[in-house]
Amino acid sequence: MSKQLNSKRVVSIYWEHSKRYKKKLWIIYPSMVLAQVVEDFIQPLIISYILTSLATRNLDQLKNNNLVLILLALALTEAFGLFMWNRLIIPLFWRTQEKIMRDLSMTSFDHLQLMSARFFGDRFAGSLVSQVNKFVNSFERLSDALTWNVFKLIVSLVATTIILFPKAPQISIAILVISAIYTPLVWRYRKKQLPTNQAWAAAETERTGQLADAISNIMAVKSFAGEKAEHKRMQSKVDAVFDRSMDTLRMNTRHESITGSVQRSINVSVIVLSVLLAINGNIDIGVIYLALTFGIAIMRRLWDLNMTFRTVTRVFGDAHDMAEILDTKPEIVDIDNPQELEIKDAHIDFKDVTFAHEKDAEPLFKKLSMHIDNGEKIGLVGHSGGGKTTITKLLMRFMDIQNGAISIDDQNIANVKQTDLRRHIAYVPQEPILFHRTLSENIAYGQPNATQEQIEHVAKLAHAHEFIKDLPLGYKTLVGERGVKLSGGQRQRIVIARAMIKDAHILVLDEATSALDSESEVLIQKALWTLMEGKTAIVIAHRLSTIQKMDRIIVLSEGKIIEEGSHTQLLAKKGAYANLWKHQSGGFIED
Ligand SMILES: Nc1ncnc2c1ncn2[C@@H]1O[C@H](COP(=O)(O)OP(=O)(O)O)[C@@H](O)[C@H]1O
Ligand SMILES: [Mg+2]
Structure with missing residues (x-):
């Protein structure tokens, strides 16, 4: 099975398990949008309003609109944010994630129990144990990455465009164009790393296998004074893990120096663009403030995509083996509608x-x-x-x-x-x-x-x-x-x-x-x-x-x-x- 197809399989297995908690998801994600908009957008809007009033020395307007009320609103957005994240979103997300992981463990366990004697004869028990663990933990890492980074990035982009476009279309468009170029760039590099990541995960599986094999045969090792030989075997396995990790690091450094320079130049350009627009007098100081706040926040999230995509590719590397096992049909299966075995005299x-x-x-x-x-x-x-x-x-x-x-x-x-x-x-x-x-x-x-x-x-x-x-x-x-x-x-x-x-x-x-x-x-x-x-x-x-x-x-x-x-x-x-x-x-x- 091709690796590409397999990543899709991993996602679809994860999704099948997540779907069972649809109702919870329908609370979590809309709540996240709400909390994020209030915290990251309503608040800067209030500040931008204050700044514009200050800059234009329009203090009466500020006072008429009741400064106390505005400050209270600021405090409220903070309190709302705190409540939403700490009391609702994070606990519910955590709980749901744990439930899905619990289900994934059981799916893996039940499936393994169906596999034949031959299947187990061909594999190390230790490797299977670690594959189940990796498969379950990968879900946690993937859902974390997609939720806390990708989803928030999308919300940021949409909200920024809605708020900023009417006030400063140039900056808004610039941010969109940059994101549209930058994201696929990062993703392309990450995909190139997929084989390296898979090689890394495979080396880790081998290491686990050697560990389990030597430990479960420890008495044989001792009685044949095989410690040195086992040490050498183990050494070669851990060396392989190290080498594969270094391959990944080298590739990573190469790619990140490219994406990093792109990202940093964008940062500077957004700032320069905002300042230029301000100097030309087209834009209020409050809008400049918004552009900088939103722009920099998005740039930071785009940069985090690097990490996210790295997690995603590692996750696919890690979850690949177990997904393949889950796709392997058990060799010994009951026929449809099997009859009951009736024993009379047992010949x-x-x-x-x-x-x-x-x-x-x-x-x-x-x-x-x-x-x-x-x-x-x-x-x-x-x-x-x-x-x-x-x-x-x-x-x-x-x-x-x-x-x-x-x-x-x-x-x-x-x-x-x-x-x-x-x-x-x-x-x-x-x-x-x-x-x-x-x-x-x-x-x-x-x-x-x-x-x-x-x-x-x-x-x-x-x-x-x-x-x-x-x-x-x-x-x-x-x-x-x-x-x-x-x-x-x-x-x-x-x-x-x-x-x-x-x-x-x-x-x-x-x-x-x-x-x-x-x-x-x-x-x-x-x-x-x-x-x-x-x-x-x-x-x-x-x-x-x-x-x-x-x-x-x-x-x-x-x-x-x-x-x-x-x-x-x-x-x-x-x-x-x-x-x-x-x-x-x-x-x-x-x-
Ligand atoms: N899981 C297996 N895979 C491949 N060959 C096997 C397996 N189990 C047993 N054999 C082979 O089948 C033959 C019969 O084995 P077995 O039934 O265990 O013999 P016995 O119990 O009479 O000693 C042997 O040649 C053995 O090597
Ligand atoms: Mg026998």
Whole structure:
């Protein structure tokens, strides 16, 4: 997508969110016009009146018109201005802006939640976090710039023309012409800076990515004494940010020396023009005062445009990535009017499933077919990389298949709501990752309205209660980001407890007990058997003793089913499974 188009997208997303507060906007902006006109125009008009009276020594007129009243009016304009800005416009603007930012955060968050596993696999979590923040903060900077600078400039120009034109058309026209030439000039230069700004923002994203990657892998860094190498990587990223910033600075200086000299010469010309007109006696001193006050105010605002446009281009650079993500359609979507998943006895069918992780790559599964009966317990084994985890992820519909169908109780999983599908499957993933929340909350994630009693019940079944009760804060213990404060085995017991509390029709365990010592595994195994009662289950395990009692064992190799049958049948076959078993049986006794 071109950058140009993308800036438009950024604006349109911001506008879509701002529109929701139309009523507020209809109070804010007209109030601003009113306050600005009173403060910046009515007041100078009064002063100009006084000056003209003084200059023409028309003091009687001044006195007749009651000096006190005039001064009171001056004070009133001040009070009015103070009230309007401090009590009305700024608080309301602030509030509305915060509300829009709140909505933008939620839009980004909700959209990210829809994105697929692949999407997250391709990106750094840290970069995504910073992109959401930048996107939201950019709105603040953009709306500030447009409101406090551009909008006020427009009001100034219109009001100046209306007031000044009848009194001094020459000066009024001069101001308009200058603005009409100057503004596009500044904008043109700023647009030239857009690519440089985007390069700068991209460098910052990379820096954030490196920071997040190194920090989240900090234990790996330490254990491999990788600090120096990470330092070097980080150094190159921060250097890149610095270099891009300097590119921008150089360009900026070049452009601003041009626009600056134009602006300054204009300033001088307006003053000279006013003085000349005054000398020629065409104009009152009061009008000269107005011309200078208005003219200089506009010149200052025009100069501020430099800053404003700089903000605007940076904003587009910053908001670009997230806007693109918001425009990216989620890969895994529900069909229109998805049917409800009705589970009767939970048999599962893979029919001619073809799937490749990467487009155009050799598919991992080619026409893979597999039937799992009502309540059948399947053990899935095979060398790593064989596709066991992928099968479970396809069943969860974390990825879509290219061909064929996966169905549960004869309902294609592609035609049911994703949330509905996943609600019926208790899934224990290969890497047990926990929320940085309490143990109770982590377990109850499988059933949000679970009671503490239920939580402790499953914790006992999963043999997690034993270690939890010894923690100083017990079930209220926070587990650290991703659960780092627990051992691998402890984490696994928590996720098993979580799956147990969910009580779904289908159970999928991907190496769920791999980090447990064999003794704990035997204990948990019992609980898992109880859990599996009356359910359909797919259990993946490296340790074959874990699955030898399953109804059927499927041996997977390079995406193909090479053997299947019960433990005894497969041993009798003396094939791949028997081989695997031979390697492992040293430690495990068959019973
Ligand atoms: N997100 C992914 N992107 C690309 N390839 C992947 C991805 N996940 C797994 N693979 C590849 O798919 C194959 C099967 O992986 P997996 O299902 O995890 O095997 P298993 O669980 O049997 O060890 C492997 O070759 C692996 O490299
Ligand atoms: Mg795996």
